[in-house]
Amino acid sequence: MFVLKNFLMRFPFQNATKESLVAFAMLLPSLIFLTAFTYWPILRSLYFSFHDVMLGSDKIFFLGWENYERVLTDSLFWKSFRNTAFYTLITIPLAIVCALLLAVALDTKIRGVALYRSAFFYPVMIPSVAAGMVWVFLYAPGYGPINGMMDALGLPKLEWLYSSEWALPAIMVMSIWKYSGYFMLILLAALQLVPRDLYEAAKLDGVSTWHQLVHITVPLISPTIYFVVIIGILHSYQIFDYVFVMTQGGPADSTNVLTLYIYQNAFQYQDIGFASTVANMLLVFIGILIALIAATLGRRVHYLGR
Amino acid sequence: MTSTKLPISRRHFLQVGAGAITAAGMLGTTPLFASGTDVVKLQFMYPVGVSGDINRIVTGMINNFNASHEKVQVEPIYAGSYDNTEQKVMTSLGVGETPATWLPINSALQTFLGMDALADVTAMAKADDIYQDFLPGFLSICESEEKLYGLPFQCSTPVLYYNKDLFAKAGINKAPDTWTELMETAKALTIRNGADVSQWGLTFGGGWHDWIFESFVRQNALVPWQKDKVMFDAPEAIDALEFWVKMVKEGVMPSASTWQGSANDFMAGRTAMLYHSTGSLANLRKSSPFEVGVAFMPKNKTYGATIGGGPILMAKNQPDAHLQASWTFARWMTNTQNQTHWCKETGYIAARKSSWEGEELKAFANEVPAAKVALDQAAYAGAFLQVPGYHKVREYLKSALDRTLAGEIDPTSALKDATKQSNREIERLMRRRA
Numbered sequence: 001m002f003v004l005k006n007f008l009m010r011f012p013f014q015n016a017t018k019e020s021l022v023a024f025a026m027l028l029p030s031l032i033f034l035t036a037f038t039y040w041p042i043l044r045s046l047y048f049s050f051h052d053v054m055l056g057s058d059k060i061f062f063l064g065w066e067n068y069e070r071v072l073t074d075s076l077f078w079k080s081f082r083n084t085a086f087y088t089l090i091t092i093p094l095a096i097v098c099a100l101l102l103a104v105a106l107d108t109k110i111r112g113v114a115l116y117r118s119a120f121f122y123p124v125m126i127p128s129v130a131a132g133m134v135w136v137f138l139y140a141p142g143y144g145p146i147n148g149m150m151d152a153l154g155l156p157k158l159e160w161l162y163s164s165e166w167a168l169p170a171i172m173v174m175s176i177w178k179y180s181g182y183f184m185l186i187l188l189a190a191l192q193l194v195p196r197d198l199y200e201a202a203k204l205d206g207v208s209t210w211h212q213l214v215h216i217t218v219p220l221i222s223p224t225i226y227f228v229v230i231i232g233i234l235h236s237y238q239i240f241d242y243v244f245v246m247t248q249g250g251p252a253d254s255t256n257v258l259t260l261y262i263y264q265n266a267f268q269y270q271d272i273g274f275a276s277t278v279a280n281m282l283l284v285f286i287g288i289l290i291a292l293i294a295a296t297l298g299r300r301v302h303y304l305g306r
Numbered sequence: 307m308t309s310t311k312l313p314i315s316r317r318h319f320l321q322v323g324a325g326a327i328t329a330a331g332m333l334g335t336t337p338l339f340a341s342g343t344d345v346v347k348l349q350f351m352y353p354v355g356v357s358g359d360i361n362r363i364v365t366g367m368i369n370n371f372n373a374s375h376e377k378v379q380v381e382p383i384y385a386g387s388y389d390n391t392e393q394k395v396m397t398s399l400g401v402g403e404t405p406a407t408w409l410p411i412n413s414a415l416q417t418f419l420g421m422d423a424l425a426d427v428t429a430m431a432k433a434d435d436i437y438q439d440f441l442p443g444f445l446s447i448c449e450s451e452e453k454l455y456g457l458p459f460q461c462s463t464p465v466l467y468y469n470k471d472l473f474a475k476a477g478i479n480k481a482p483d484t485w486t487e488l489m490e491t492a493k494a495l496t497i498r499n500g501a502d503v504s505q506w507g508l509t510f511g512g513g514w515h516d517w518i519f520e521s522f523v524r525q526n527a528l529v530p531w532q533k534d535k536v537m538f539d540a541p542e543a544i545d546a547l548e549f550w551v552k553m554v555k556e557g558v559m560p561s562a563s564t565w566q567g568s569a570n571d572f573m574a575g576r577t578a579m580l581y582h583s584t585g586s587l588a589n590l591r592k593s594s595p596f597e598v599g600v601a602f603m604p605k606n607k608t609y610g611a612t613i614g615g616g617p618i619l620m621a622k623n624q625p626d627a628h629l630q631a632s633w634t635f636a637r638w639m640t641n642t643q644n645q646t647h648w649c650k651e652t653g654y655i656a657a658r659k660s661s662w663e664g665e666e667l668k669a670f671a672n673e674v675p676a677a678k679v680a681l682d683q684a685a686y687a688g689a690f691l692q693v694p695g696y697h698k699v700r701e702y703l704k705s706a707l708d709r710t711l712a713g714e715i716d717p718t719s720a721l722k723d724a725t726k727q728s729n730r731e732i733e734r735l736m737r738r739r740a
Contacts, residue, residue, distance in 0.1 A: 052734060052737075052738065054738060055396065055397075055400055056396060056397075056399050056400030056421060057421070057738070059738060061737070061738070070727075070730070074727070075705060075709065075723070076701065076702075076705050079705075141567070141570075142570065142574065156502070159567070162563070162564050162567035163562075164561075164562045164708075164712070250512075250513060250564060251512055251513070251562050251563065251564045251567075252512070252562040252704075252708035252711075252712065253704075253705060253708060254562075264701075265698075267393055267396075267397065268389060268392075268393050268697050269695070269697050269698040269701070270396060271698065
């Protein structure tokens with residue numbers, strides 16, 4: 001950058017122009033990638049959604065709003081929409097609460113804390129396909145350890161991934177296990193920045209640990225919590241790998257989610273136009289959801305010292 | 307879960323796991339044709355569509371083929387389920403790296419024809435004994451407008467499997483032969499403790515229940531599709547779904563199941579009767595700790611069955627020498643001897659008359675009368691849902707069945723909706739083709 005700046009300095013620009021040129025030069029690399037792999041595909045999928053486009057064929061036919069009309073009357077679309085929303089609404093809050101409790105518990109100077117932190121972070125390091133396969137085994141109705149445990153505790157054994165009632169909750173449990181460690185790490189980093197003297201003062205005033213958590217910790221790391229909520233929602237709306245590995249959307253579409261439905265339409269049914277339409281709907285939903293969260297949760301975020 | 311279930315399920319788990327890993331490893335595909343040598347190298351993509359050790363059997367056959375053919379070498383590519391396999395082929399068609407031969411479900415024929423992907427092998431078949439020796443019903447699943455596009459390899463129909471021990475315990479000595487008897491038998495075999503069902507009377511293999519459903523519609527004397535439309539909302543079809551709903555409401559049948567899970571349930575004695583593919587016969591017999599009975603699917607107006615399983619199809623876009631080699635391979639996989647062994651080892655129905663006339667299969671049918679049930683039932687069987695856009699149409703139908711059985715919607719509205727959506731999809735594809 002220094003070289004670039006020197007190079008630009010030799011030209012008799014106004015200072016402001018120079019500055020914006022430097023800025024543009026610095027943005028250029030990421031702009032190229034964003035354009036090629038994000039903005040261009042979005043525009044293309046918008047174009048495709050108004051057309052009949054088939055995978056492996058050059059022929060494209062204009063349809064107008066037909067794809068959108070089909071999406072809105074498609075029961076399977078609404079089912080996968082409901083499944084995705086249910087998954088997000090339950091998984092993300094629970095994972096964040098777990099992560100917060102873990103982070104607070106591991107933000108102390110107990111012996112071997114690094115080991116505990118690694119242990120809880122470990123699920124994040126397992127590739128999701130491998131993790132999915134392992135949980136398929138854990139959930140197996142006949143010989144799976146989870147049903148073994150249920151049996152030992154005197155609870156009824158369940159069909160888990162084979163049951164249309166329990167398959168989605170089963171995947172959600174696994175997701176919480178996988179997300180918590182990741183969120184924990186982010187929250188832990190934020191906790192390190194909370195001034196210790198606040199806790200000392202609270203302790204002198206006889207404030208309980210619970211109240212310290214609610215009135216000191218949570219407000220002071222609220223920007224990070226906010227970040228984790230947004231990241232969590234984006235992650236959970238993209239959930240694909242677990243479902244693909246563990247249930248393929250079944251049984252009876254009880255675990256079909258929007259990304260899988262897009263994939264099925266594009267690659268199993270070769271209907272790129274319809275898949276693009278669903279993808280655009282997903283984009284709109286996420287946009288609305290993020291806007292809602294920004295307008296509610298985002299307003300309550302407390303930025304220390306700003 | 308009984309302890310008897312343990313080895314079966316574990317083995318299946320390992321098998322599926324290994325399959326998934328193999329499939330994942332294959333995502334970077336190898337080039338299609340070898341160049342500069344006399345040996346023609348072909349790829350063969352195939353699925354495992356039933357419960358059992360099919361992958362090992364297919365690979366074994368291909369090893370034998372390679373050992374006995376110097377000029378042709380076939381690389382077996384296990385690609386997962388039927389859907390996975392078809393999808394892999396379609397994707398490879400899109401990028402021009404199609405395998406030379408593959409094995410889809412017969413219903414995908416129109417889809418591949420729509421993509422102009424299939425070699426017409428009518429002339430080669432006419433120069434051979436294909437038209438004389440294959441059972442006509444099975445050959446017809448590879449035909450469109452009197453042209454032949456493949457050779458039937460793994461032919462199946464759903465059959466009714468029943469647990470003879472549980473039948474004896476309930477004092478029933480014969481398999482049901484009509485829908486009414488089916489309902490009565492299922493009622494007599496269902497065991498519940500309060501709200502919990504410890505033994506179902508009947509389970510349909512989920513995931514392919516649309517295939518089983520078409521059999522029920524055929525038992526009402528209707529084929530619910532033509533080459534350019536479906537009639538899932540015909541009275542015959544609505545009646546069939548109403549019968550299913552009745553069985554679920556009576557509590558003799560679960561409202562949903564999975565393909566593998568239902569087979570496991572049967573082997574573990576958690577369901578007394580099972581509708582599943584004939585291709586699962588060998589495995590169910592081998593792995594069940596009780597005597598397995600096999601019967602025709604009960605009739606209503608008539609007996610009826612849908613042919614599942616698939617033909618070996620050959621790619622159009624390949625040099626003549628490769629097409630010739632593909633034919634040699636397909637021809638070999640379906641020769642009399644191999645169809646006999648394949649039938650004995652899996653339960654898939656041998657597609658050749660000469661296999662059934664041979665001593666080996668005759669002796670086997672005497673020893674295992676169940677093997678012959680499928681063949682006899684095949685006289686009432688026809689191809690499964692051969693319409694353009696089969697994958698999506700199937701999904702519409704399955705979704706209609708699932709929602710109805712889950713009690714979310716009534717049979718008539720569900721099937722009307724599925725018909726409307728399916729026909730719209732078929733129209734779209736026909737319009738593309740025109």
